[in-house]
Amino acid sequence: MAKELIRLSHVSMAFDGEVVLDDMNIYFNDKEFLTLLGPSGCGKTTTLRIVGGFLTPTSGDVFFDGVRINDVPPSKRQVNTVFQRYALFPHLNVYENVAFGLRLQRPKISEKETAARVGEMLETVSLRGFEHRTVTSLSGGQQQRVAIARALVMRPKVLLLDEPLGALDMRLRKDMQQELKRIQQQMEITFIYVTHDQEEALAMSDTVVVMNAGKIQQIGSPEDIYNEPKNAFVADFIGESNIVDGIMRADEVVEIFGRKFRCVDKGFAPDEEVDVVIRPEDVDIVPPEKGLLIGTVTSVTFKGMHYDIIVDFYGFKWLIETTDFCPVGERIGIDIVPEGFHIMKKSIYSGMFGDYSSYSEEYDEISDAEYVEEAANDGEVPE
Numbered sequence: 001m002a003k004e005l006i007r008l009s010h011v012s013m014a015f016d017g018e019v020v021l022d023d024m025n026i027y028f029n030d031k032e033f034l035t036l037l038g039p040s041g042c043g044k045t046t047t048l049r050i051v052g053g054f055l056t057p058t059s060g061d062v063f064f065d066g067v068r069i070n071d072v073p074p075s076k077r078q079v080n081t082v083f084q085r086y087a088l089f090p091h092l093n094v095y096e097n098v099a100f101g102l103r104l105q106r107p108k109i110s111e112k113e114t115a116a117r118v119g120e121m122l123e124t125v126s127l128r129g130f131e132h133r134t135v136t137s138l139s140g141g142q143q144q145r146v147a148i149a150r151a152l153v154m155r156p157k158v159l160l161l162d163e164p165l166g167a168l169d170m171r172l173r174k175d176m177q178q179e180l181k182r183i184q185q186q187m188e189i190t191f192i193y194v195t196h197d198q199e200e201a202l203a204m205s206d207t208v209v210v211m212n213a214g215k216i217q218q219i220g221s222p223e224d225i226y227n228e229p230k231n232a233f234v235a236d237f238i239g240e241s242n243i244v245d246g247i248m249r250a251d252e253v254v255e256i257f258g259r260k261f262r263c264v265d266k267g268f269a270p271d272e273e274v275d276v277v278i279r280p281e282d283v284d285i286v287p288p289e290k291g292l293l294i295g296t297v298t299s300v301t302f303k304g305m306h307y308d309i310i311v312d313f314y315g316f317k318w319l320i321e322t323t324d325f326c327p328v329g330e331r332i333g334i335d336i337v338p339e340g341f342h343i344m345k346k347s348i349y350s351g352m353f354g355d356y357s358s359y360s361e362e363y364d365e366i367s368d369a370e371y372v373e374e375a376a377n378d379g380e381v382p383e
């Protein structure tokens, strides 16, 4: 059974009267990998600083193992932080950077124990043999590992990580994601991880907390968040989503564009207006005469594994992922299985997301520009 370790209860934070966290209620379990995910400025770092003890909330309480810790300083919390800028000591070698916190401990830790603990940590982050290297001679990924070892050597119960992979290139980022997950499982401690990258959040976490404008939008497993988004903000932020207005005509029957479709959702009021999410990969392309809806392809982008096509249905543009090539201008029909519809209650975010009109215009502009450039390179003059 998961055991609760940290709880934020009705936590709000304001700076100069401006509310940046609004009544956060959340708990973090022991040994859990939990990610705070949301756009820039939504309050992720502020939340982390409150857990770490660097900020005191304007109102509300922070509990650790059931004990209120609002007034406990960072050094007395069993929590350690890894920052995006690793903040290593440039004049110390790898070994001394990792040993730094241990040397400050009172009563003093023996040199023998220090060596054992530093060695064990360097092993964990795959940096054995790097003890005597200066940190300035290390790559970004290696420096990040030193920062993680330095935090973990103190044996915190909770590690806070604020966009720790932000400075790394894509390939290294992916490797370090796996690496961090492995370290967290091996050390059996709680990781509270901050990112604005939804793919990273889905790949690494046991639990994802989606935030926007200082408010929690949804808490759940990566699968829950992706498959059952609570509102249009979450649906749009996590992956690609077509979001259209619908009406629940009965249990398991939703109407969009004046047509009734079978879905798997129920429990809505009769004729309740809803937001309907259809993921681009859940749409099947069929001949127009067999289609439940018929639309016109307005743009095609090759993505390697598939094509992204934009299709105009009655003036509303959808993004569809397909392995079949459909040229611009083609009339296509679509079919969607009942599980392909996800029904959400109307929210303050209704109507704000999920229409790909602007996406396709942007894309058209880019491809036009490319065409002009290519033509110019070929010595042709575009019309």
Ligand SMILES: Nc1ncnc2c1ncn2[C@@H]1O[C@H](COP(=O)(O)OP(=O)(O)OP(=O)(O)O)[C@@H](O)[C@H]1O
Pocket: 015, 020, 038, 039, 040, 041, 042, 043, 044, 045, 046, 047, 196
């Ligand atoms: N010390 C401060 N004084 C005033 N405003 C602050 C302070 N710290 C944070 N804020 C404001 O609080 C809001 C949330 O900031 P926070 O750093 O938590 O966002 P974030 O989700 O971590 O964003 P990012 O992804 O850009 O790091 C922002 O509007 C920010 O300007």
Ligand SMILES: [Mg+2]
Pocket: 044, 045, 046
């Ligand atoms: Mg931040």
